[in-house]
Amino acid sequence: MGSCFSPKARMNITNHVRAPRLRLLASLVILVAMAALAQPLSADVVYLQGSANPTFNLRFTELLEAELGPDTEVRAFASLRTFDGPAGPVITLGQEALARVLETGTQRQILALLVSPETIAGAAENAGGRMSTVYYDPPLLRQALIGRVILPQASRMALLARPEQIGDYESLTEELADYGIEARVFVVTGDEALIPTLSRALSYGDFLLATPDNVIYNPRTIKHILLTTYRRNRLVIGPSHAFVKAGVLASSYVPLPDYAAEAARFIREWQRTGVLPEPTYPETFSIEINHQVARSLNLPLPDRDEIRAEVRRLLHQSDGEATP
Amino acid sequence: MPASMSLALVATLLTSPAAGADGTEVPPWLALGESGTAEDIYSAVPEVLTTTRLRQPKARVPGTTTVISGETIRDLGMVALADVFRLVPGMTVAAVGTNQPTVSYHGTVAYEQRRLQVLIDGRTGYLPSLADVDWNAMPVPIELIDRIEVSRGPNSAAYGNNAFLASINIITLSPENTAGTGLHAQGGGPSIRNYTAYHGHARDKYSWRVAWHRRESDGYDFQYDSDDAFRKVPIRDGFEFNQFYYDGVLQPSPYHSFEFRAGVTDGIDEDDPLKMGGADLGIQGEPDDEVRDHYLQARYGYSGLDKHLIEFQTSYQRYNRDKDWTSCIQLDGVPLPLCTSLNEDLQQQRLEFELQDTWELNPDLRLVSGLGYREDGYESETFFGGSGEIYQSRLFANLEYTPVYWLTFNAGANYEHTSLLDDNFLSPRLAANLHLTENQTLRFVYSRAVRTPDALEQRANWAYTPENVSPSVYQDLEGQRIDAEYDASSPVDFSGYYAEATGDLDEERITSREISYYGQFRLGHGVLSTEVRYFYDELRDLVAGIINVEDFDLGNRVAIDQQGIELETALDLGDTRLRLAYGYMDQEGRYTANDGLSVEEQQETLAREARLSVRHTGSVSWIQRYPEDWSSALAWYVADEFRSGPYQRADLRVAKSVHGPRVSYDIAVIVQHYLNDNPLLSRDNNYTDRNQFFLEAGVRF
Numbered sequence A: 001m002g003s004c005f006s007p008k009a010r011m012n013i014t015n016h017v018r019a020p021r022l023r024l025l026a027s028l029v030i031l032v033a034m035a036a037l038a039q040p041l042s043a044d045v046v047y048l049q050g051s052a053n054p055t056f057n058l059r060f061t062e063l064l065e066a067e068l069g070p071d072t073e074v075r076a077f078a079s080l081r082t083f084d085g086p087a088g089p090v091i092t093l094g095q096e097a098l099a100r101v102l103e104t105g106t107q108r109q110i111l112a113l114l115v116s117p118e119t120i121a122g123a124a125e126n127a128g129g130r131m132s133t134v135y136y137d138p139p140l141l142r143q144a145l146i147g148r149v150i151l152p153q154a155s156r157m158a159l160l161a162r163p164e165q166i167g168d169y170e171s172l173t174e175e176l177a178d179y180g181i182e183a184r185v186f187v188v189t190g191d192e193a194l195i196p197t198l199s200r201a202l203s204y205g206d207f208l209l210a211t212p213d214n215v216i217y218n219p220r221t222i223k224h225i226l227l228t229t230y231r232r233n234r235l236v237i238g239p240s241h242a243f244v245k246a247g248v249l250a251s252s253y254v255p256l257p258d259y260a261a262e263a264a265r266f267i268r269e270w271q272r273t274g275v276l277p278e279p280t281y282p283e284t285f286s287i288e289i290n291h292q293v294a295r296s297l298n299l300p301l302p303d304r305d306e307i308r309a310e311v312r313r314l315l316h317q318s319d320g321e322a323t324p
Numbered sequence B: 001m002p003a004s005m006s007l008a009l010v011a012t013l014l015t016s017p018a019a020g021a022d023g024t025e026v027p028p029w030l031a032l033g034e035s036g037t038a039e040d041i042y043s044a045v046p047e048v049l050t051t052t053r054l055r056q057p058k059a060r061v062p063g064t065t066t067v068i069s070g071e072t073i074r075d076l077g078m079v080a081l082a083d084v085f086r087l088v089p090g091m092t093v094a095a096v097g098t099n100q101p102t103v104s105y106h107g108t109v110a111y112e113q114r115r116l117q118v119l120i121d122g123r124t125g126y127l128p129s130l131a132d133v134d135w136n137a138m139p140v141p142i143e144l145i146d147r148i149e150v151s152r153g154p155n156s157a158a159y160g161n162n163a164f165l166a167s168i169n170i171i172t173l174s175p176e177n178t179a180g181t182g183l184h185a186q187g188g189g190p191s192i193r194n195y196t197a198y199h200g201h202a203r204d205k206y207s208w209r210v211a212w213h214r215r216e217s218d219g220y221d222f223q224y225d226s227d228d229a230f231r232k233v234p235i236r237d238g239f240e241f242n243q244f245y246y247d248g249v250l251q252p253s254p255y256h257s258f259e260f261r262a263g264v265t266d267g268i269d270e271d272d273p274l275k276m277g278g279a280d281l282g283i284q285g286e287p288d289d290e291v292r293d294h295y296l297q298a299r300y301g302y303s304g305l306d307k308h309l310i311e312f313q314t315s316y317q318r319y320n321r322d323k324d325w326t327s328c329i330q331l332d333g334v335p336l337p338l339c340t341s342l343n344e345d346l347q348q349q350r351l352e353f354e355l356q357d358t359w360e361l362n363p364d365l366r367l368v369s370g371l372g373y374r375e376d377g378y379e380s381e382t383f384f385g386g387s388g389e390i391y392q393s394r395l396f397a398n399l400e401y402t403p404v405y406w407l408t409f410n411a412g413a414n415y416e417h418t419s420l421l422d423d424n425f426l427s428p429r430l431a432a433n434l435h436l437t438e439n440q441t442l443r444f445v446y447s448r449a450v451r452t453p454d455a456l457e458q459r460a461n462w463a464y465t466p467e468n469v470s471p472s473v474y475q476d477l478e479g480q481r482i483d484a485e486y487d488a489s490s491p492v493d494f495s496g497y498y499a500e501a502t503g504d505l506d507e508e509r510i511t512s513r514e515i516s517y518y519g520q521f522r523l524g525h526g527v528l529s530t531e532v533r534y535f536y537d538e539l540r541d542l543v544a545g546i547i548n549v550e551d552f553d554l555g556n557r558v559a560i561d562q563q564g565i566e567l568e569t570a571l572d573l574g575d576t577r578l579r580l581a582y583g584y585m586d587q588e589g590r591y592t593a594n595d596g597l598s599v600e601e602q603q604e605t606l607a608r609e610a611r612l613s614v615r616h617t618g619s620v621s622w623i624q625r626y627p628e629d630w631s632s633a634l635a636w637y638v639a640d641e642f643r644s645g646p647y648q649r650a651d652l653r654v655a656k657s658v659h660g661p662r663v664s665y666d667i668a669v670i671v672q673h674y675l676n677d678n679p680l681l682s683r684d685n686n687y688t689d690r691n692q693f694f695l696e697a698g699v700r701f
Helices: A007-015 A020-036 A054-068 A077-081 A095-103 A117-127 A140-150 A163-177 A191-204 A222-231 A241-245 A256-273 A291-296 A304-318 B007-015 B038-044 B070-075 B081-087 B455-459 B472-477 B484-489 B599-609
Strands: A044-049 A072-076 A090-093 A110-113 A131-134 A156-161 A182-187 A207-209 A235-237 A250-253 A286-289 B064-069 B091-095 B101-105 B116-120 B145-152 B166-172 B180-188 B192-202 B206-217 B222-224 B232-234 B239-253 B256-269 B289-302 B308-329 B338-343 B346-362 B365-380 B386-404 B407-418 B423-437 B440-451 B461-463 B467-470 B498-500 B508-523 B526-546 B553-572 B576-591 B616-626 B630-642 B645-659 B664-674 B691-700
Touching: A044 A054, A044 A077, A044 A095, A054 A072, A054 A090, A054 A256, A072 A077, A090 A095, A095 A110, A095 A117, A110 A117, A110 A256, A117 A131, A131 A256, A140 A163, A140 A207, A140 A235, A140 A250, A140 A304, A156 A163, A156 A191, A163 A182, A182 A191, A191 A207, A191 A222, A191 B180, A191 B192, A191 B645, A191 B664, A191 B691, A222 A235, A235 A250, A241 A250, A241 A286, A250 A304, A286 A304, B064 B070, B064 B081, B064 B508, B064 B553, B070 B145, B070 B616, B081 B091, B081 B101, B081 B616, B081 B630, B091 B630, B101 B116, B338 B472, B386 B455, B467 B472, B484 B498, B526 B599, B553 B599, B576 B599
Parallel strands: A044 A072, A044 A090, A090 A110, A110 A131, A156 A182, A156 A207, A207 A235, B116 B166
Antiparallel strands: A250 A286, B064 B145, B091 B101, B145 B166, B180 B192, B180 B691, B192 B206, B206 B239, B222 B232, B239 B256, B256 B289, B289 B308, B308 B338, B308 B346, B338 B467, B346 B365, B365 B386, B386 B407, B407 B423, B423 B440, B440 B508, B461 B498, B508 B526, B526 B553, B553 B576, B576 B616, B616 B630, B630 B645, B645 B664, B664 B691
16 A cells, blocks of 8 residues: 555646657656655655644654554645645644644544543534544543542542533443442532532542543642542542642553554554544553552552553453443 | 652652653643642641641651541541540540540549640640640530541650640641531530531632531539438539631732631530539539630741741630639638638630741651740639739751651650749650551650649639628628638638649659551451550659649659550441550559658549549441441440449441532431449439430531
């Protein structure tokens, strides 16, 4: 596949060979051009719309290229403004990048990375069936099981949710019941109600499962949430490993190289079938733990690899096809 | 990751969210940035903070510390604050004279506890002039307790004189943890009624709470008549207090924080005429204390200096107790009784300042140091013949050093000057903690401490001043303080109605050695934590004797050697929480003064000091959760045995909670069952029914 021209590219080249007397010269030019561009022209192409952070874009591109290998070229999506390049899906990094790509009205398939499921759901309506993603936010079931493994005696888990989200957690609540965890949702009706509701939630739950809802959990609120929770000698799990650095006890996450590898798998699938796979969570994950918080809470912790293995075991024990 | 992940590393990670090639890097737009201030978060984690003033995990604490959460206290259905200390191995709780509970660690209590430091949110909680603690009027509702830490063993190195045998630190819930509205009521038993209502808000920079608490009790049910030893008569030892509190936390910027607290207590503390010890005062009325207490407290914290946390705290407390009654006294050799109004009014106040610096050179080398000033004042015509002050100033420090991962040293000391003895005292503590594994620690602790006498012990000038005197033959007594000087010139013998302290008491001293073990284990689906303490204490020059107006007599007379072993273990299985506390103590006292007392009197003095000293103390509790948010708690408390016999009580609490999305409420039934009819310490401390029933209800929204 790597050495073939696309049909469109081949037609363009053919249209440029008109006069028989120039046939030889043209052939020479084509041969020279082919020799000069042998590598790119023989590769598949994916287009990348990066984030506003060039350092991160570079890092991700390196990881992606390493996974895709030399046969697939990663080009800037911006290059399509001046030259309608070869077929290939578009990878976007973050919500802003996705919005930019959608604004261009491109008909290419889009692999939207590092965006929330809600963003994907909204954008997919506009993009028809041309969009997929590799979820970056950890699945809540896995997060809850981390809480269970870290605190094996935990049998009650509290969640905070906005009124319109209550229904979103019904399936999670049912799934957790199979693991012996009784989950309950406490409704945050507004900014003023956050801490009072949290306080009541902590009276119920052995730990708090923080969800990737940036209205409830954000840089402005997380400090108050953690202060309130730790004063009550309770734990917070999630919503992401960024929050672990801010004082949350633990969260699972997908290491960036693994995330890039999963994105590369999607690209290879497109190259094989012409269609991006359905959105999914990466198979691999890691767990980040704030050991200072654990020590302060007098919490004896297993090694994080042991925690991960136990979480995997629980996930597969309940359902062999469970999403990790 | 090494066991001691450094704060510096955390800070580095925070400031470079996209850095690192270990896979933990966070996309910049998903990172929290600087607003996630980890340092502040860590400060909220409830590590042990009483023992050295440093926030320390138990493995690094230089001594055994019991931490009882407010949740446990509430789950067990406690109805009185002092009952909490029945959960602490080695601690005894009993009412020596009236319905006023006395708490001791390893006994050595004759009347009131004098050898414990008690802190409420950092301010000294015992009374300024008597070194006693008024647990009934203490401005701490059970509903608002965050946790109680009991540092078992001398702790003068951190908190100065009076932290002699142990220190108790009561920490109330932060306003942030009670944001919203809560109502709670509890009643039953010996007419105990506790009501609490609070309301507060938690915002980015300012959180506050206002609360009201009402506490009532009728006290014991009956006593025996002083004239007829078998006749049961009602005992007047109830109380009723209304308390109002304000708590506020202000954080105008990340480096500055302020805390403000204020509270008022207003109520009546009843006293029974038959129970007012000493001279026969012929009390006709109701000698109740009118209680008017208040306190103000402020704390400022500054964390803007590299590796330093500066804290300044000040508080002012006022205790006003007005107690007057009518007495008709039959004086020797005078046919007509003297009828008059007498009083035991007492105003006390305490002003405290404290400046403290916590310097963390690195996570393995931390120093807390500071200076404090305290001014205890009192005014009572009856007890002191006027007013007086005691000034204390002190320097303190504790260094925590972990040179290798398996060893932590703590070295601390307190250097204090008190105007009461016009002397300086040094109280040091040294400890080595061997970390056998990440979750097991063996401690070796050596400490020395002193207790200086309280104002009443050293400066009592106890005499009554009659007012509204009748009949007219006694008019000369009107407004006359009946003290030794007056008695010398009076034809009537008043010698049983006044007393004066000799004023020559010295400090008490203790040398304590501790070997303790702390371990935590994951056990199946639970966590088992165990703490075992062996102690050997030498107490010298203990002040012993009698404190009442008729026989007031105190001296540095007693030495005690005591040793024992204490166990505290808890198994948390989530729905099941089990806890066991047990203390065993051998105590041997001897009379050391050469003051001419007979052997019988010496033995009596020793026995009086050992009123709250018991060989076995313990408790077992089992808290169980059931489906549908039902729960139960079963507890058994034992102290075996006081001079008057053993104390054994079993409590059961059954509760139903409802955790709605927008409101939570719970109701509960509590039964306290006394396993014997033995009246504790006094034959007048009687309940008619060995079963006490209570109802409880609360709502939060």
